[in-house]
Structures are given as C-alpha cells and as structure tokens.
Amino acid sequence: xxxxxxxxxxxxxxxxxxxxxxxxxxxxxxxxxxxxxxxxxxxxxxxxxxxxxxxxxxxxxxxxxxxxxxxxxxxxxxxxxxxxxxxxxxxxxxxxxxxxxxxxxxxxxxxxxx
Amino acid sequence: xxxxxxxxxxxxxxxxxxxxxxxxxxxxxxxxxxxxxxxxxxxxxxxxxxxxxxxxxxxxxxxxxxxxxxxxxxxxxxxxxxxxxxxxxxxxxxxxxxxxxxxxxxxxxxxx
Numbered sequence: 001x002x003x004x005x006x007x008x009x010x011x012x013x014x015x016x017x018x019x020x021x022x023x024x025x026x027x028x029x030x031x032x033x034x035x036x037x038x039x040x041x042x043x044x045x046x047x048x049x050x051x052x053x054x055x056x057x058x059x060x061x062x063x064x065x066x067x068x069x070x071x072x073x074x075x076x077x078x079x080x081x082x083x084x085x086x087x088x089x090x091x092x093x094x095x096x097x098x099x100x101x102x103x104x105x106x107x108x109x110x111x112x113x114x
Numbered sequence: 115x116x117x118x119x120x121x122x123x124x125x126x127x128x129x130x131x132x133x134x135x136x137x138x139x140x141x142x143x144x145x146x147x148x149x150x151x152x153x154x155x156x157x158x159x160x161x162x163x164x165x166x167x168x169x170x171x172x173x174x175x176x177x178x179x180x181x182x183x184x185x186x187x188x189x190x191x192x193x194x195x196x197x198x199x200x201x202x203x204x205x206x207x208x209x210x211x212x213x214x215x216x217x218x219x220x221x222x223x224x225x226x
Binding site for chain 1: 146148152156157158160163165171173202204206213214215216217218219220222
C-alpha cells in the first residue's frame, strides 16, 4: 500500500525567511500525483501546489515551490518569504493515477515567528 | 466558480443518537465526492467516495454510511453514534478530469 511520510511534526521559521518541509512516499506505480495542502486554524484544507509524476519540472506557485526527486521518492515544499498567514498544518498527499484514494501524511505544523 | 458547503459546522451529540451530515457542491456537475475524517492530531482518513448518484464506495468498515441522493449532494449518516465517531469530518470534490480534490469547511462532531 502507498504510504506518505512527513518526518517533521513541527517546524518554525522567522517571518520573511525560507523554510522547507519534507515528505517522502512509497509507491511502485509510475502514474501518480503529489500535493501539498495547508490547513490553517479554521481547519479547511486548502490546496497549495500539485506535481504530476511524469513532469520533471518542479511545480511553483508564487512563494511556494517543490523539490520533486522521483528516484528518491521525495517531495519537499519550500516556502519563500514566509508570512504570518503561512502558519498552519501542512499535509503532503499522494494519489495514484485513476484512483479515488488520496493518501495523506500526518502533517507538519509550521509556526511563523514575527 | 465552484463552491462546496457543509453543515452543520459544529455538532454535539449523545452516544447512541443518529447522525446526518450534509455536503453540497455548486458550480460543477458530475463531481466525484468524498468524505474524510480527521481525528485530533492526525491526518485524514478516507471514509467514502462516490463517482455518481447512488454509487457509494466504502474505504473503512465502521458505524457510518453515506448516500448520494442528488448529483451534487453527499450525506454521511449513522444510526447510532459511538464515542469513537468524534472528529472533524471533511467533504471534498474533484472534477472527473483532474486529480486534485477540493475540500469543504468541515464539521466538528463531538460525541458525548
């Protein structure tokens, strides 16, 4: 079964600095998609960024970018110029192509210090 | 644009009482719909999904059931709640041609 591991239960960063959240996954499939979701204190899950496994280019969305290392099965999220509003739980997620089952990691709590 | 609604936002129920949580999606048709539960301090667990009206797939056998009476409506139910049913319930949808799921605001359920 596919698994997603986030090895950092908590991280902290100073406002305006850069932080990287780690995620590894285990799969034998070649067709899959990876996501980072943000869950602020309101608890609504918000999609931050997505990466298709077949794409070699790392996805970028404004201040958010990923480092996708397919061979290493690693999918880290980099947040640049951190803002107070970035404080949240961040979940890494995986779905196999054509599957309905989105598999989540246990999350990383990010604190942004002013 | 698409919008997903859940209600109620918060619910406190006694053990043994019934449950009905509702999720509706606006601005799209034929969405795939999902129910997740998030226990305190943990990730999300997929409970049910539906690819069409009346079509329900269960991922985890338990005290809950789901129904999809209309294209954009998804309901999570229980006949008798257990203490272990407490948690945060999230509904999600995705368009058939895409892989990312979009989540509703969630329902916080406390069973006493």
